[in-house]
Amino acid sequence: MSDGRAWQGNVKARLYERVRERGYDSLTAFAEARPTASLVELAEELGPDDIVGVQVFSGLLAEAERRKQVTRLVRSVLVRMLFQSLPEGWPSVMDDANRFNVAKALGAWFGYTPETHEARAEQAMAALRATPPPPGWRPLGPDDELLLSLMPDEEA
Amino acid sequence: MTSRSLVVLLVLALLSNGCAPLTPPPGRGTHLRYTHGEGAMAAWAGSTDEPTLLESEGPQRLNRLQGAREAVGPGGAEAPEWQSTLAAHLALLRAVDEVSASTRSVSRELSRLRASQQGIAGAGNGLFVRYVEYGERQLLWMDAELAAAARLATAASQVEEPGMQLALLHLAGPRLEAAMMGSLLLAVWCDFLRLTDDVLSRRFYSVERLFMDMDRFQKMLEPAMKALASLEPAQVEATADDVPALVGHLTGEFEALRETVRRGAENLQKALVLKESVEALTLVSALKFTLPALRAAAPATLGTGFMVGSGGVMMGTRMVVSAEWVEMMRRLVRAGVLSLPAVSAAVRIQAGQVMMAHGELPRGVREALGEGPEVRAMRVTGRTGAGMARRPRHHVMPEEFREWFEQRGFTGEMDIDQFCVRLEQAHHQAIHGGGNWKLGRTWPGEWNRMIMEALSKAESRTGRMLTPSEVLGTVAKRMQDYGIPMKFIPWRGR
Numbered sequence: 001m002s003d004g005r006a007w008q009g010n011v012k013a014r015l016y017e018r019v020r021e022r023g024y025d026s027l028t029a030f031a032e033a034r035p036t037a038s039l040v041e042l043a044e045e046l047g048p049d050d051i052v053g054v055q056v057f058s059g060l061l062a063e064a065e066r067r068k069q070v071t072r073l074v075r076s077v078l079v080r081m082l083f084q085s086l087p088e089g090w091p092s093v094m095d096d097a098n099r100f101n102v103a104k105a106l107g108a109w110f111g112y113t114p115e116t117h118e119a120r121a122e123q124a125m126a127a128l129r130a131t132p133p134p135p136g137w138r139p140l141g142p143d144d145e146l147l148l149s150l151m152p153d154e155e156a
Numbered sequence: 157m158t159s160r161s162l163v164v165l166l167v168l169a170l171l172s173n174g175c176a177p178l179t180p181p182p183g184r185g186t187h188l189r190y191t192h193g194e195g196a197m198a199a200w201a202g203s204t205d206e207p208t209l210l211e212s213e214g215p216q217r218l219n220r221l222q223g224a225r226e227a228v229g230p231g232g233a234e235a236p237e238w239q240s241t242l243a244a245h246l247a248l249l250r251a252v253d254e255v256s257a258s259t260r261s262v263s264r265e266l267s268r269l270r271a272s273q274q275g276i277a278g279a280g281n282g283l284f285v286r287y288v289e290y291g292e293r294q295l296l297w298m299d300a301e302l303a304a305a306a307r308l309a310t311a312a313s314q315v316e317e318p319g320m321q322l323a324l325l326h327l328a329g330p331r332l333e334a335a336m337m338g339s340l341l342l343a344v345w346c347d348f349l350r351l352t353d354d355v356l357s358r359r360f361y362s363v364e365r366l367f368m369d370m371d372r373f374q375k376m377l378e379p380a381m382k383a384l385a386s387l388e389p390a391q392v393e394a395t396a397d398d399v400p401a402l403v404g405h406l407t408g409e410f411e412a413l414r415e416t417v418r419r420g421a422e423n424l425q426k427a428l429v430l431k432e433s434v435e436a437l438t439l440v441s442a443l444k445f446t447l448p449a450l451r452a453a454a455p456a457t458l459g460t461g462f463m464v465g466s467g468g469v470m471m472g473t474r475m476v477v478s479a480e481w482v483e484m485m486r487r488l489v490r491a492g493v494l495s496l497p498a499v500s501a502a503v504r505i506q507a508g509q510v511m512m513a514h515g516e517l518p519r520g521v522r523e524a525l526g527e528g529p530e531v532r533a534m535r536v537t538g539r540t541g542a543g544m545a546r547r548p549r550h551h552v553m554p555e556e557f558r559e560w561f562e563q564r565g566f567t568g569e570m571d572i573d574q575f576c577v578r579l580e581q582a583h584h585q586a587i588h589g590g591g592n593w594k595l596g597r598t599w600p601g602e603w604n605r606m607i608m609e610a611l612s613k614a615e616s617r618t619g620r621m622l623t624p625s626e627v628l629g630t631v632a633k634r635m636q637d638y639g640i641p642m643k644f645i646p647w648r649g650r
Contacts, residue, residue, distance in 0.1 A: 006639050007582040040636045052639030054587070084633075100618045100626060107614030108633065111606040125617070 035141040092135035244491035275353035301331040304569035314625035320632035329493035396498040489526030573647035
């Protein structure tokens with residue numbers, strides 16, 4: 001994936017061809033079947049040599065926009081980022097290292113949040129700071145209760 | 157093989173029989189050392205045995221690396237990558253340490269010569285001091301590059317992503333390489349200065365002629381030194397190929413100068429004194445391996461061959477470089493930190509006249525030093541392969557936020573200009589949100605916006621400035637998302 005091949009040819013066609021080959025009718029369905037996988041892991045499964053994570057994300061966003069499920073996608077991205085940075089769940093002791101691990105996940109999440117949802121993401125971050133989740137909290141999908149309370153669906 | 161080089165070989169074989177230990181010396185056995193009988197080979201190992209800063213920090217770094225490795229968690233799928241990166245990291249620290257030992261010993265020698273009232277400092281109204289100063293200036297840039305390489309190695313040990321660790325070691329490599337080649341040349345220069353000092357203090361030779369000779373030698377050395385100090389990869393690589401021949405040439409000059417001094421002295425009944433001084437001059441550089449002894453060579457049976465033995469690289473019965481050194485270099489070459497031409501050049505210089513004159517090392521030796529199909533391929537793609545050289549460079553840490561990064565420690569060898577990547581036009585457009593590949597209507601993932609959002613949010617949430625390793629770790633993760641190769645090249649001009 002480092003030789004630029006991922007950006008040659010028809011990216012969209014390739015992405016959907018791989019998704020269908022794996023028995024899914026949408027990228028969203030493929031990704032939701034792997035709710036804690038990172039973007040890189042999703043991309044590696046679809047095409048280790050010619051698909052990269054950010055393309056998967058772009059595809060997911062396109063589908064979410066059509067289905068009016070962007071909020072759900074935003075939650076699912078947070079799940080993936082938290083799982084990467086905090087595999088043991090929300091830390092029980094908030095020392096400097098753990099504070100950075102939390103911050104790293106939230107920062108990365110924010111980086112991938114569409115502008116339409118930035119304000120809500122800010123609110124969610126503030127809420128997480130004001131009322132920290134219980135130690136060990138580790139959402140395993142976009143339907144996690146606490147996560148839903150932080151950022152409920154409003155589109156559907 | 158010319159009869160002359162045969163004689164050299166014979167002499168070498170004879171001389172080395174008595175003094176080359178076949179096993180590495182005790183003590184700092186894991187460190188680079190040319191195991192020549194006279195002890196430390198100053199051009200590399202110096203003579204100090206006190207632990208250096210780098211050495212004493214070694215275990216701590218190792219622990220940090222191991223700690224970081226454990227933090228990756230179970231699974232162990234990443235273990236091989238971690239292990240080879242760890243090995244390359246340790247080899248790099250060791251190599252930096254060894255070259256530093258060499259520059260330190262040259263530094264001591266230069267200080268001594270600078271103060272030599274009988275010789276360099278006193279003769280010709282201090283005319284010769286400029287040649288010592290020339291050496292000192294070279295020492296300055298070498299020490300600076302070695303320090304930068306050491307700092308990059310430290311940064312590598314603090315970053316968690318193995319890809320970024322290796323990328324940082326790759327940034328350190330060219331600096332080490334330039335200093336390593338430079339230190340070999342500097343040791344040769346140091347030998348010239350010592351000869352000069354000796355000749356001056358005993359008034360064996362015309363001061364004017366010696367001054368002109370030294371001027372000529374310096375001019376021979378200068379282009380190579382300049383090229384190395386520039387750190388321009390193409391220049392350094394070309395110079396590495398040339399350095400053995402240059403040292404070979406300087407060896408000839410050194411020999412000729414000694415011979416002239418000797419002939420002059422014969423008439424002045426100084427021959428006896430001379431025998432004790434100039435001929436017995438202990439050389440610090442590779443010259444001592446290559447100079448034919450002034451005394452007549454006794455016949456000897458020649459059983460030479462240039463090969464890899466259990467103790468290291470051997471030439472006949474003389475050890476050229478130790479097995480530890482070979483292993484250290486192999487790791488660095490295989491990890492792509494040092495280039496094979498540079499390492500080969502170092503070995504050829506150590507091997508002496510024959511190898512300096514005749515191009516390539518034997519295949520077995522090259523393979524021991526890490527040559528293989530992957531390394532060759534790495535070199536090709538690293539230069540012009542696949543049109544890489546023509547692809548434009550891009551900062552991964554956005555230039556418009558230079559100040560933000562500077563405030564967080566990205567200065568000097570860590571300047572954001574050091575962290576550029578080459579990308580295909582389509583790839584570059586894509587990561588900045590261009591092109592027609594996008595699927596979504598809105599695009600939050602434009603690289604500069606995304607990475608700065610991620611960093612600034614992470615920082616405000618952490619409640620303090622991020623450290624360079626935290627920044628690099630974040631950048632590394634997102635580079636993976638974007639499929640950006642973790643191979644940095646410096647930005648040079650516009």
